[in-house]
Amino acid sequence: MIHTEIAIVGGGPAGLCAAIKAAESGAKVIVLDRNSQLGGQLIKQTHMFFGSQKQYASHRGIDIANILISKLEDYKDKITVMLDATVIGLYEDRVLTVDQGGKYIKIKPDTLIIATGASEKFQAFPNNDLPGIYGAGAVQTLMNVYGVAPGESVFMVGAGNIGLIVSYQLMQAGIKVKGVICRGPKFGGYAVHASKLRRLGVPVMPSHKVVYAHGKDKLERITLIKLDENKKEIPGTEFDIEVDVLCIATGLTPLAELLWQMGCEMKYISELSGHVPLRDKNLMTSLDGIYVAGDVAGIEEASSAMVEGSLAGLCAAKAAGHIHPDFEALVADCHKQLYDLRSGPEGEAIRKGLSKAELKEVGL
């Protein structure tokens, strides 16, 4: 059994920032990631991020991953990175079991940060298992990590930021996007992302959904239907579009099974897109010394995931007996950044969701 002061599950934006701040505080850290490289979803993001300078606004996700990874290297003596390492179990005695290339490893940390991110929500319609129907994450991986075109013409289901951004990236890759739909009468992503697509001549079509996928061995055609203002189908409005790729970007949901395994208090909060752990303002769950950060705590942007990671890193280090020399100021700054990022009209749902996820009785 390996002993460490802090184990961080997930090496995405939240996990990396947590590792940096924990190591900066003086703690010994192990970062575990199931992928063969660090960065999580950042490595697929070729677009510039929003936010402020503190969250690397104007930088592309892939560049932010490299910045964070190089910061990790500054703490080589403190941080151990385990790649291709999937955490398969988390037990009540706080032992993590890990599968790394067929090897079964046990880790016992003093404190733990869960930053496992999210998984994609899928859609149920006939023939949704035809080759050519992908989640947006898979399309980004193929295109932006491996340089492989998913097909020739794409239809995008979902007009949140992911649907809009991936559509733009497909167009950049020279793949025709025939349209973007969403169920509601207004698209959910930022208006500037939709405007970028419209300038390219890509139709953005709210109040539509996919009802059928057609094809023999692979996707050839989809049937769409128009919806009314209450998202009800309008009979007789079906029409077909020929495409060889259908990309599903209908949202993410927290990837929280490890928290369930441990027995953290969980709650379904629709504004945070699924079951999330209750947590205090410093991101400690109902279990002492178990912290969360990033999408696993509720679906948000990478900018807030990074700040949450820093906050959880500082606090988990403190719980492990390493108080950062600027602890008070840094924690206050994290709270301020999170407040700013969530304070606008677009952050309203997040604020509402977070107020339901607060764990008041447990303090730092």
Add this chain to the structure above:
Amino acid sequence: MLERTGVPTKENIESVTPLKERLSKGPVAIIECFQEIPCNPCYTSCKKGAIKELIDINDRPILDPEKCNGCGVCISNCPGLAIFVVDESYSETEALVKIPYEFVPLPKEGSFVTGLDREGKPVCRAKVEKVLNTKAQDRTPVVSLIVPKEFSMTVRFLSLNDHYSDNTIVCRCEEITLGEIREYIRRGYQSLEEIKRISRAGMGPCQGRTCSQLIMQELAAATGKRLSEIKMSAFRPPAVPIKLGQLLGGDDHE
């Protein structure tokens, strides 16, 4: 409306359009950001202090057109690619529109492209004045387009598709494109003779056998005249190119 279509409304655009006097004075940023989102790189990148401080990061950027010198640094810094620079002082009839363009291949400087509006519809021909793609743009190159002045607040993207056949060669000898001929006509060159002298079209080895008719058609289309009303250019010997030496030797009878 914007949140249903993704296309800024007329009111949206009017709210960020500087006064005519300011537009005619020279380059100025047009910030087409109409939603309160947590984002501030435009403000932090502006060296002129022309964008009002975003006290709340969710505030929409407000530009002071008098402080803005149209340098365009904000264009490549805006994660939403929502900032453009318009320069209506470019010429009497043309304006310059600077747009962020993250696609390959990049258009070539001097080539003709199609100016697209906010819905991606072709609205006018545009000439690529400059393509700025240095480290400062960090992979968001800025393309400067020359467009007819009336389209300065309409053109927001470009297509390399030669919608107006502007890159079609009309004078093969001198490699003059239809777009260049049209540009001369717009600038006021109204006869075949003038166009020949300014562009060299018709001065090559074939002496205008390919291009003269085509240029006359363009002149007719642009001026509304009939072909019979377009004056031919002067024809002078030699009708085909000859070597200088041939002249030097003189005629056998001389």
